[in-house]
Amino acid sequence: MLHIVVCIKQVPDTTQVRIDPETNTLVREGIPAIINPFDMPAIEAAMQLKERYGAMVSLLCMGPPQASEALQKALSYGADRAVLLSDRALIGSDTLATSKALSCGVEALGREQPVDLVICGKQTIDGDTAQVGPGIATRLGYAQLTYVGKIEEVDLEKRRIRVRRVLEGAEEVLDAPLPALLTVLKELGEPKYASLPAVIKGLRTSIPVWGAKEIAVNTDEVGLAGSPTQVRRIFAPPQREPGEVISADGEADKIANMILDRIIEAGIVEG
Amino acid sequence: MPEQQPGASSIAVISRDACIGCEQCVAVCPTGAITMEDGTAVVNAELCDGCGQCVAACPASAIEMSGGEQAEAAPAEKEAQPAAAAEPAAAAKAGPAPEVWVFVEHTDGQPATVSWELLGKGKELAQALGGKVCSVLLGHEVSPLVKEAFCYGADKVYTIDDPVLGHYRTQPYLHGTIKLVEKYHPEIMLLGATTMGRDLAGAVATSLQTGLTADCTGLSIDPQSKLLEQTRPAYGGNIMATILCEKRRPQMATVRPRVMPMPERDESRTGEVIEEPLGLSEEDIAVKLVEYAREDPSHVVRIEDADILVSGGRGMGGPEGFELLQELAEAIGGTMSGSRAAVDQGWIPHERQVGQTGKTVRPKLYLACGISGAVQHLVGMQTSDVIIAINRDPNAPIFGVATLGIVGDVRDILPALTRACRARLKKEHASEAAAGEGE
Numbered sequence: 001m002l003h004i005v006v007c008i009k010q011v012p013d014t015t016q017v018r019i020d021p022e023t024n025t026l027v028r029e030g031i032p033a034i035i036n037p038f039d040m041p042a043i044e045a046a047m048q049l050k051e052r053y054g055a056m057v058s059l060l061c062m063g064p065p066q067a068s069e070a071l072q073k074a075l076s077y078g079a080d081r082a083v084l085l086s087d088r089a090l091i092g093s094d095t096l097a098t099s100k101a102l103s104c105g106v107e108a109l110g111r112e113q114p115v116d117l118v119i120c121g122k123q124t125i126d127g128d129t130a131q132v133g134p135g136i137a138t139r140l141g142y143a144q145l146t147y148v149g150k151i152e153e154v155d156l157e158k159r160r161i162r163v164r165r166v167l168e169g170a171e172e173v174l175d176a177p178l179p180a181l182l183t184v185l186k187e188l189g190e191p192k193y194a195s196l197p198a199v200i201k202g203l204r205t206s207i208p209v210w211g212a213k214e215i216a217v218n219t220d221e222v223g224l225a226g227s228p229t230q231v232r233r234i235f236a237p238p239q240r241e242p243g244e245v246i247s248a249d250g251e252a253d254k255i256a257n258m259i260l261d262r263i264i265e266a267g268i269v270e271g
Numbered sequence: 272m273p274e275q276q277p278g279a280s281s282i283a284v285i286s287r288d289a290c291i292g293c294e295q296c297v298a299v300c301p302t303g304a305i306t307m308e309d310g311t312a313v314v315n316a317e318l319c320d321g322c323g324q325c326v327a328a329c330p331a332s333a334i335e336m337s338g339g340e341q342a343e344a345a346p347a348e349k350e351a352q353p354a355a356a357a358e359p360a361a362a363a364k365a366g367p368a369p370e371v372w373v374f375v376e377h378t379d380g381q382p383a384t385v386s387w388e389l390l391g392k393g394k395e396l397a398q399a400l401g402g403k404v405c406s407v408l409l410g411h412e413v414s415p416l417v418k419e420a421f422c423y424g425a426d427k428v429y430t431i432d433d434p435v436l437g438h439y440r441t442q443p444y445l446h447g448t449i450k451l452v453e454k455y456h457p458e459i460m461l462l463g464a465t466t467m468g469r470d471l472a473g474a475v476a477t478s479l480q481t482g483l484t485a486d487c488t489g490l491s492i493d494p495q496s497k498l499l500e501q502t503r504p505a506y507g508g509n510i511m512a513t514i515l516c517e518k519r520r521p522q523m524a525t526v527r528p529r530v531m532p533m534p535e536r537d538e539s540r541t542g543e544v545i546e547e548p549l550g551l552s553e554e555d556i557a558v559k560l561v562e563y564a565r566e567d568p569s570h571v572v573r574i575e576d577a578d579i580l581v582s583g584g585r586g587m588g589g590p591e592g593f594e595l596l597q598e599l600a601e602a603i604g605g606t607m608s609g610s611r612a613a614v615d616q617g618w619i620p621h622e623r624q625v626g627q628t629g630k631t632v633r634p635k636l637y638l639a640c641g642i643s644g645a646v647q648h649l650v651g652m653q654t655s656d657v658i659i660a661i662n663r664d665p666n667a668p669i670f671g672v673a674t675l676g677i678v679g680d681v682r683d684i685l686p687a688l689t690r691a692c693r694a695r696l697k698k699e700h701a702s703e704a705a706a707g708e709g710e
Contacts, residue, residue, distance in 0.1 A: 012310065015647060017506050026291050026509060028310055064307060091307075092298025099477055126506065128627070129485035134441075134473030143558050144441045146470045162561065167466045169571040170378070173562040174440075224298035228482030228519040229501075231293055231330040231512050237504065238511075240653060240672045245665070248679025255677055256687035259659060260695060262675055266657050268579065268636045269603065271695045 002055035002116045002154070004046045005106050006079065007136070008039040010063050010070035011126040035070045038121030041188035043077050045119050045151060048189070053154055056080050056113065060105050062090060062098060068207040075202030078194030083109065087211035092224035095127070099135025101222045104215040106140060117154075117161070118142065118181040130183070137181035145180055149187040154178075281338035282319040283326065285312050289333035291510070296325035296334060330512065369402035369458035372429070372521065374448070375420060376467050377408075378439070379565070382416055384533065385463030387423040389526055391534030392490055393461055394424045396499065399492035400458065405429055407460075409447045409549075411437035421540045428542065429455065433549040435556060438563065439467050442556050445474045447549050452479060454547070457521045459499050461490075464525035476523050482516030483523040488530055489513075499524070508627055508650035527631045529575050530654075572606070572622045579605030579636045580655075582625060584648075585612040586641020586662060586681060593618050595685045596640060602692035608632070610648050626651035640681045644669025661685070 012031045020027045035043075046057045059074050059082040061067050071082040085105050093101065106115055118137070123130035130146075137144035149166040152173065159178045164171055166185060193199055212219050220226060248255045264271040283305070285296070292310045304318035305325060312333075314325075326334045371393040376383040390404060397404040405427040406420035411434050420428045431447045448471065452460070460475075462468040464486050476483035488511075489502030498515050499522040505512040516522040565571075574580060581600040583593055593607070600607045609619040611626050625632055627647040637655035642648060644660070644667055652658070653672050660673035661681050670676040677684065 012506075014506055014509070015645065017509050018646070020288070026506060028292060031310075088297075088303070091294045094482065095473070096477060096480065096482065125628075128505075129473075129483075130469045131473040131476070131483055131485060134470065135477040138445075138474045138477040144470070144474060145558075147466050165466075169568075169573075170563065170565045172560060172564070174558055175561050176558040224295065228480070229484060229514050229516045230328075231295065231505075232500075232515045233513040234291060234331040234505075235511050235513075237508065240658075240674075242671065243658075243674040243676060245670050245673070245676035245678060247665075248677055248684060250679075250683075252679070252683040252687035253690070255679060256684060256691045257695075259675070259677065259684075259688055260691045262659070263603075263636060263657070264695075266636070268657065269692075270697045 002049060002053055002156070003058065003110075003113045004049060004055050004117045004119060005058045005060050005109055005115050006039070006042050006046045006074075007102055007106075007118065007120045007132075008043070008059060008061050008070060008074055009036045009121075009124050010034070010061065010067040011036045011124055014125050033066065033069065035073060036121055036124045036126075038123055038125065038186075039074075040121075040190050041184050041186050042119045042121045042182075043074055043079070044191040045148075045182070045184050045188040046117075047078050047191055047194075049117070049151065049154065050078070053156060058083065058109050060102065060109065061085065062093075062101050062105070065209070068209070071207045072202050072205065075205060076193055076199040077191035078198050082205070082207050084207050084209045085211075085215065086209050089212045089219040089223050092227060093222055094227035094229045095129050095131040095135060096228055097222045097224075097226035099132045099139060100226060101212075101215065101217055102132065103136045103139040104217040105210065106136065108210065108215045114179075116159075116178045116180075118179070120181065120183045122147065122183050122185055133181060133183040140179070140181070143176035143178075143180040145174060145176055146183045148182045148184045151182070151188075281321040281323075281336045282316050283314045283321075283323070284335050284337050285314055285325075286333045286335075287311050289331050291331045291333070291506070293330060295328040295330065299324050299328040369397075369400045370427075370455070371397040371400070371402065371404045372407050372452075372457040372460040373404065373425075374460070374462040374468065374471070375406045375408045375416060376463050376465060377410060377413070377416055378467075380413075380415070382419060383463055383465060383467075383528070385465060385468075385526070385528035387419075387536075388528065388531040388533055389461045389463060390420065390423045390425055392526070392531040393459075394534070396459060396490060396492055397426070399494075400497060402458065403427055405457070407448065407451060409436050409444055411435075417544060421542045422536045422538060424534050424537075424540070426542050427545060429545045429547070431547050431549050433551075435549055435551055435553055438560050439470075440556060440558050440560065441470055441474055442558060443549065443551050444471055445478065446551055447547075448475050449478050450550065451547060452521065455545075460521040460523045462523070462525050464527040468525050472523060472525050479519075479521070481519035481521060481523060482514075483525070484514045484516070485525050487524045487526050490524060490526070498522070504627075504650050508646045529631055529633050572620075574606055574608045574623055574625065575630055575632055577606035577608075577632070577634050579603055579638070580608045580625070580632060580634045580652075581605045581638045581640070582608040582610070582642060582652075583613055583618070583640045583681075584610040584642030585616070586643070586664075587613065587618065588641070588682075589616075590618050592641065592681065595682070595689070599638075599685050599689045599692070602689045603696070605636070605638070610642050610645075639669050639673070640685060642669055643667045644672065
């Protein structure tokens with residue numbers, strides 16, 4: 001039976017975050033915290049493998065105490081267990097420090113039962129870096145398989161996995177040894193709620209919280225201390241010069257020709 | 272280091288509105304006086320000893336010290352920062368001229384144009400540092416690309432040529448890149464934010480235990496500290512963040528295609544070639560390529576290369592709306608694209624998506640039809656030369672970035688515009704460009 005670890009993150013729903021035009025500051029009040037949307041296919045991939053091959057699925061999340069809500073939600077899709085990595089020492093972590101903490105978390109989970117597969121989402125919608133998955137793979141020495149659109153097969157005997165990667169204008173199939181780390185695309189699908197008992201179990205389970213001590217990580221390598229990059233400055237995005245806004249007033253042909261006049265004037269096409 | 276003020280006469284005050292929740296103040300506070308509540312930093316006045324380190328750590332200028340004395344100390348602390356940061360840079364300059372490295376991405380002998388865009392930017396950065404811009408070229412039988420790298424401005428090319436590198440795989444490319452970095456110590460390394468670049472960059476940065484900033488839209492050298500200032504959108508594009516990697520080297524960054532301009536190509540240029548062996552055999556590589564298929568080039572959609580994009584959003588209403596867009600695209604010599612909403616609805620495929628989770632484009636003309644202009648979309652197209660927006664909603668945010676905005680119904684205006692193009696545009700232009708879509 002496989003032991004699959006799915007890494008998830010609780011993020012603010014950035015599609016709802018906006019700048020207050022008067023104060024030029026971020027309005028983050030009332031923005032719901034959600035499971036990173038790109039992590040949902042990762043959960044679904046694990047559940048499909050569980051159904052196909054038999055697996056124990058462990059969810060791992062690094063975040064503040066309230067991130068346990070995300071884990072409870074994710075448990076209701078049928079995962080077997082969840083662990084929250086949360087510790088003051090982890091605050092201020094950039095991607096290097098985050099991959100350090102998460103890889104120590106995976107190792108701690110592996111001490112209980114050896115890990116065969118780690119599955120991550122492609123990227124987060126708040127950090128957008130896509131760096132943590134490769135970071136964990138590199139630290140653990142797992143085969144790194146990114147942009148996976150389909151898991152073709154897992155061979156439990158030979159301990160190999162075959163995946164299809166989606167690239168720009170091309171696709172490839174790679175065959176890799178286990179243990180491996182995958183970052184997956186939306187093509188893997190969305191998880192469906194498991195049985196009602198699983199939903200209830202998810203809501204009732206109290207999520208264990210592991211700190212720096214439990215995952216045996218050196219605090220110099222996480223948090224701000226373990227982060228080579230730091231945000232030095234924040235500013236509002238540059239604004240374009242406001243242009244002209246005209247009402248069509250139902251005169252489609254007139255407006256259309258006016259638009260074309262402007263496009264020709266700008267030298268983009270020749271009339 | 273800031274001096275501790277006697278007593279707790281001055282404490283940190285955090286503006287809830289300005290706080291972006293990055294937690295850098297929490298991490299830096301020596302007394303644990305700052306905690307996060309509902310995503311915003313909050314000071315426990317009883318624990319605050321007035322040291323002011325949080326003020327300097329805050330990128331959003333959201334923290335002030337209450338009380339006049341400390342308020343003066345804070346700016347002094349801020350000035351001290353660049354001087355402290357200058358030390359590691361000075362140490363770096365003591366040796367040979369600093370190098371800016373640019374990874375050359377290529378597939379089947381074809382270079383990815385982002386490699387040359389970054390070479391152009393890299394040259395600018397190298398000049399600011401008084402150093403050299405170098406290409407890093409791994410592959411098999413890649414000597415034609417060595418020449419191309421010189422044509423696009425490289426002073427040096429570091430290359431590893433080996434059959435094991437014939438097709439990109441993480442392990443051998445990681446191994447080769449690390450080998451070069453550990454021997455030649457670049458100051459900065461840039462890669463394209465493509466599937467290959469992102470696959471490799473995270474692995475390289477982690478191996479080297481250095482900092483990596485993804486999807487930068489701006490790169491420059493701070494004249495005082497000589498550090499690489501890496502600017503990128505954050506919070507889904509709602510704000511811009513400038514990031515520094517002060518101590519570790521190389522300072523690494525990825526940049527999306529089409530963000531930096533393409534440099535001039537100069538046939539006459541040449542430079543130094545440094546070859547290194549890979550030191551790995553095929554048996555050492557655990558991951559095997561089973562199958563590789565390029566999409567038929569005539570079917571590959573490259574919206575990033577189009578001069579004119581005719582783009583549709585939720586306001587197009589359905590697949591019929593996209594037929595109108597396709598007709599206009601053909602008539603005007605453009606390529607069809609769309610917003611995330613259109614992709615989620617299944618009206619266009621993901622390869623045509625413009626935006627934060629799609630592609631970044633900078634065409635000469637971006638026609639936004641029925642697109643409201645959410646920040647996540649704007650991030651992908653707001654550097655287009657000319658933006659023309661058509662939307663029924665006069666308050667649509669897209670009008671804030673449009674060169675010309677039309678409040679009207681796309682279902683009437685688009686066919687009218689198609690008719691106008693067919694009647695007025697030079698025929699050759701339209702048909703050539705339409706054929707060009709297939710390239």
